[in-house]
Amino acid sequence: MKRNMYQWVEEVIAAGDRKALLIMTHPGIEILNKKVIDAVTDGDVHAQTVIAINERFPSDASTVIMDLTVEAEAFGAEITFEENEIPNVVGRLLNNAQDVEQLEVPPLTAGRIPEYLKANRMVAEKITDKPVFGGAIGPFSLAGRLYDMTEMMMAIYTEPETAAVLLEKCTELILNYCRAQKEAGVNGVILAEPAAGLLSNEDCQQYSSEYIKRIVDELQDENFIVVLHNCGNMGHCTEAMVYTGAKAYHFGNKIDMVQAVSDVPADRLAMGNLDPVSMFKQATPEEMYNATAELLEKTKEFPHFVLSSGCDVPPHVTFENIEAFYKALADFNAN
Numbered sequence: 001m002k003r004n005m006y007q008w009v010e011e012v013i014a015a016g017d018r019k020a021l022l023i024m025t026h027p028g029i030e031i032l033n034k035k036v037i038d039a040v041t042d043g044d045v046h047a048q049t050v051i052a053i054n055e056r057f058p059s060d061a062s063t064v065i066m067d068l069t070v071e072a073e074a075f076g077a078e079i080t081f082e083e084n085e086i087p088n089v090v091g092r093l094l095n096n097a098q099d100v101e102q103l104e105v106p107p108l109t110a111g112r113i114p115e116y117l118k119a120n121r122m123v124a125e126k127i128t129d130k131p132v133f134g135g136a137i138g139p140f141s142l143a144g145r146l147y148d149m150t151e152m153m154m155a156i157y158t159e160p161e162t163a164a165v166l167l168e169k170c171t172e173l174i175l176n177y178c179r180a181q182k183e184a185g186v187n188g189v190i191l192a193e194p195a196a197g198l199l200s201n202e203d204c205q206q207y208s209s210e211y212i213k214r215i216v217d218e219l220q221d222e223n224f225i226v227v228l229h230n231c232g233n234m235g236h237c238t239e240a241m242v243y244t245g246a247k248a249y250h251f252g253n254k255i256d257m258v259q260a261v262s263d264v265p266a267d268r269l270a271m272g273n274l275d276p277v278s279m280f281k282q283a284t285p286e287e288m289y290n291a292t293a294e295l296l297e298k299t300k301e302f303p304h305f306v307l308s309s310g311c312d313v314p315p316h317v318t319f320e321n322i323e324a325f326y327k328a329l330a331d332f333n334a335n
Contacts, residue, residue, distance in 0.1 A: 028053035043118030074110035124185030134181035138193025197232015253310030292328035
C-alpha cells in the first residue's frame with residue numbers, strides 16, 4: 001500500500017509517545033510451526049510469517065526476514081541451509097581480479113530473489129495499517145561475502161581498482177533488487193551493511209556510503225525510504241552513515257545509543273539497540289523489561305529515537321521476553 005513515508009517519519013518524531021520497530025521474524029516461523037528453511041526458501045511461508053508476527057505483537061512497522069545470503073546466492077555463491085538456522089555463505093566465489101572482472105550481475109530471476117519479492121508483495125498487500133520494510137544487504141558486506149571479507153579489507157588498499165569494480169557490480173544488483181521491492185509495494189528497505197563497521201569513517205564513506213548514497217538518491221522518495229543498518233559501527237563511522245542521506249539509521253547493540261542518536265540529524269530516525277542474543281534470547285523477562293526501560297529512559301530527550309533490537313531477533317526467543325519488551329514500552333508511554 002502506498003504511504004507518504006516522509007510524513008510517517010515526521011509523525012514518529014512529533015508523536016507524544018515512543019515508537020518501536022523490532023527486526024523480528026523468527027517467532028512468526030514458530031507460530032506457524034514451520035522451520036527456518038521453509039521461510040527462507042518459500043515466499044508464501046515467508047509472508048505468512050511476517051503476517052503472523054504482525055497479528056501477535058504491536059510493532060509500529062513490519063519487516064521481512066533479514067537474510068544476508070540472498071544476493072550472494074544470486075551471484076553464484078554456495079549457500080548452506082540448516083533446518084532451523086539462518087543460511088550461510090560457504091567459502092568464496094571470487095579469488096582474484098580476473099574473477100571480479102568476469103563476474104556478471106545476475107538477473108532478478110536468480111536464486112531465491114523471486115521468492116523474496118513474492119513475500120514482499122504478499123505482505124505489502126496484507127498489512128496496510130503500518131509501513132512494511134523489505135530488506136537487502138549493503139554493497140560492502142556483499143562484496144566481502146563474494147571475495148572473502150579479509151581479502152576485501154586488504155583489497156581496498158592493495159587492489160583498490162578491483163575493489164571498486166566489485167562494489168559497482170554489487171551495487172547494481174542491490175539497486176535492481178531494491179527497485180523491484182519498491183515496485184512490489186513495500187514502503188522502504190532496511191539495507192544491512194554490518195561489514196562497513198570494520199572500516200574507518202573515511203573508508204566507510206569511500207567503500208560503502210558513496211555506493212549506498214547512489215541507491216538512496218535513486219530510490220528514496222515520499223513513498224519509499226531507506227533504513228541503513230550497521231551493527232558493526234561502534235560509533236566511529238556514524239558520520240559516514242549519515243552522509244548517505246537515508247531517512248533512518250539502525251544501530252547494533254555495541255554502540256552507545258545515546259551518542260548514536262545524538263549524531264543523527266533530528267529530522268531523521270535513529271533506531272536501536274537492545275542486544276538480540278544476551279537480552280531477547282538469554283535474559284529473563286524481568287531483565288528484558290529492565291533493559292528496555294533503561295534504554296527508553298536514557299533516550300527520552302530524543303524525539304527521533306525509535307526503540308528496536310540491535311539486529312535481527314534470532315530463532316527460539318521466548319514470547320515472554322518479547323512481551324516484556326512491549327510491556328516496558330507501554331509503561332514508559334503511559335508515564
